[in-house]
Amino acid sequence: QELDREIAPLDRAWGIEASTRGAILDAIGMVIASLDETGQRERTDDLIQLFEKTRKDEDKRLYLDILGHVPTTHSVAALLGVVSHDTNPEMRVFALEGLARIGDPRGAEGARIALDDEYWQVRSAAVVALNRFGDVAAIPALIARLKTEDGRLSGDIVDALSSMTGITRKDNVVLWERWWTENEESFRATLKEVDSDNVVERDNGLDHMKEHGYLLAARRALEKRGLSLGAVRNEERQRPTIETEDPEDENAEAPGGALAGGFKADEQEADALEFAVGQAIGSREAAIRERAFELMVSEPLKRSRDAEKRAALLRIAGYTGTKEASEFLVAFMDKASRRPWRDLDRIAALHGMGFCAQDEQINTIVTLFSSPHVDKDLLLTAVQAMGRVESKESTRGLIRALGELSSRRDKSEWAGVMKAIGDQLRRTTNQKHADDFAVWSDWWSTNGDNFKTPKELVAAEAKPGEEGAPQDPSGTSFYGIETYSKRIAFVLDVSGSMNEEVDYAGTRRTKIAVAKEELLKAIASLPKDAWFNIVFYSSDYRLWQKQLVQASAEVKGEAREWV
Known part of the structure; x- marks a missing residue:
């Protein structure tokens, strides 16, 4: 330890010299x-x-x-x-x-x-x-x-x-x-x-990459987005390969347009790419995963000065779903103090933590709600992250976060965040206590020990091999129909004929009750990288959302409630 202390100043000086030399050579x-x-x-x-x-x-x-x-x-x-x-x-x-x-x-x-x-x-x-x-x-x-x-x-x-x-x-x-x-x-x-x-071939490639863990394909995918190590080294001279806007797309909502079907195709593709790369890295054995994470995430992140690219890399880190990634993101969030990226970095790191955070790190997220140096966007992202974790500890963390905001003198300024916490707690617990911290605190004192999240309930009810259980984590089953598509629209007849009774699982049920139960099972089985919507029709139709949405835990909770 004494030797380490003596060497530390020299080590720092060498690091500064090497960094300066590299910057001069880059220039x-x-x-x-x-x-x-x-x-x-x-x-x-x-x-x-x-x-x-x-x-x-x-x-x-x-x-x-x-x-x-x-x-x-x-x-x-x-x-x-x-x-x-x-x-x-x-x-x-x-x-x-x-x-x-x-x-x-x-x-x-x-x-x-x-x-x-x-x-x-x-x-x-x-x-x-x-x-x-x-x-x-x-x-x-x-x-x-x-x-x-x-x-x-x-x-x-x-x-x-x-x-x-x-x-x-x-x-x-x-x-x-x-x-x-x-x-x-x-x-x-x-x-x-x-x-x-x-785009269809690229989607197939991402699926194969994720399925087999082909890391070279992951690197190629990052290169195409300008997120590879070589790309960020030269990012000031890079032109993005995937355009976010098409100035010639005058009729974007028409078939083939950027908004065909009511969703932004480029954003959806970018999200799918980031998720697939993260999953490919996270699925590898520890030693390979560690090296891949360093090459594809941490090294480009150290070098990039582009806020959007840094945000994408931080989301990819979260999508690996590993404990190491959650520790990396927590440490990174603490260090994200240099402008102009500070807030964007912290928001992206929080988003990623929603996919990999461990229960012991929920406390780190909750402390943000007592900090005087945060903005609403950051706290809203923190609410979403804890909602995605969907564990007993994250549910308790949401109640604690609500308590922190409720105790502020300026709590009226945080009404939107408090409402978001109340909405998330309602989706997770099925309790309707709005943003009343005192009521939520009392409810948790009584029910916290025996509380089970929707994720835990679905896992308990749909055991492998039983009817209705998702047989493959990357596929979806609806009325026994298996699909591995990542873009799904569930279309249900809700006309009067659906009130007729039928035999189902040994009981007499209405067709609409059976259809809703099957739909809820299908929603629960959706993988995180799937995008979906729900359409109910009779003489007219009702859309759940105006566009396809990604199947995060939070979004699936909203879908269950709507159904």
């Missing part, structure tokens, strides 16, 4: 990349000439480092030349690191060639670079290389393979070859679907 790279084609080529040629003329290794490393921060075709070509022809293995390593930092796919071929380098340090740098590139052609090349490597380099190869495939076969080459033979077609098809410009 140089940005300036060169902003030049026209001729200017880029001339400045790159200048750096290569300086590299070739100097005899000092320190200066050579500096020039390669600068090139590695210039995201242009000229710098990629220059670095590939060093990898292929420079006689100094240390310089080949630096060139590979620069190529990996830029992330241009054209650098992957040079990295694959470097797998056969005579120096293990160069081969190791090539493995790391190929992992960063996310080059699918590297998978069989790395498996083949695993046959001849051992020790640390063997471990690097296994890490790279696991990072791309989402699985591990340790250093067993036979098992890796068998897995690739059995899964290559599916793996490549998923990558193609995720990269597709067709």
Whole structure:
């Protein structure tokens, strides 16, 4: 501990120096990349000439480092030349690191060639670079290389393979070859679907990615949204691939328009992508999940200055549904103090916590309601987060939050938040005490010990194998009809004929009572990434919502109440 205390100031100083150096190199790279084609080529040629003329290794490393921060075709070509022809293995390593930092796919071929380098340090740098590139052609090349490597380099190869495939076969080459033979077609098809410009194909790709945990597909999906590590490094020069508005879409609500069917297609697709990526990461075993989380969430989050991208990454963290993610989000929410992102960061972190928070972290959320430095949007998000957790502790947390606001001198200013808490408690408990803290407190004192949430009641009633139980967490059953669609409209006849009695489960019930019971079971079985609506019709029709809505615990509670 004494040694740690002595080293800590030096460690901080080194971190500041490294951060400053990186910022300067990023700035140089940005300036060169902003030049026209001729200017880029001339400045790159200048750096290569300086590299070739100097005899000092320190200066050579500096020039390669600068090139590695210039995201242009000229710098990629220059670095590939060093990898292929420079006689100094240390310089080949630096060139590979620069190529990996830029992330241009054209650098992957040079990295694959470097797998056969005579120096293990160069081969190791090539493995790391190929992992960063996310080059699918590297998978069989790395498996083949695993046959001849051992020790640390063997471990690097296994890490790279696991990072791309989402699985591990340790250093067993036979098992890796068998897995690739059995899964290559599916793996490549998923990558193609995720990269597709067709929304249906992209949706299929996200489903396959989530089902199989293909982490390379998750990385590709993030690249398409401009959320990958390489994208946030260059985000000031990035153009979003998925447009949020189409200025030429004059009739957005017509078939094929951005609002066809009454919902914002781009927002729905973005939400589905974030959820699928989070679920793919969260479904992997601990060691792979930890590395994937660092590469796809925490590293881009550290670098990004774009508030919307940071919010998306924080939501993805929550969608992993893991305890580690909840701890990460709690810590991040505490640190989110730098403007202009502070409030947006905290709101996004709270949103994510609704999908992964543990009971012991509810107290952290509740403390926000006693803080003088919060706004209404933040507290409304906190209410939604505790509602999504839907546990006994989160229900108690909502009552405590209501108590905190009720005790404020300016509580009238928080009436909207207090109403939201009362509404959420009503959905969770089926009790109608509005936002009266005293009544809720008394009710909890009497009923809290034996209270069960709707989620717990559904789980107790619909056990696996029994009629009406959801057989697959990603599918939905309605009247025995199984569907794995993520966009569902439930359409029910509520005309007078539905009041006729029928035999159902050994009793006589009206058709409408049976239909409602089946509908409630179907709603309970909806996965979180499904979007749905309900339509009742007789001589006319009634819509539950004006557009499709995502099947969060809170929304499903509202749907149950409406039915």
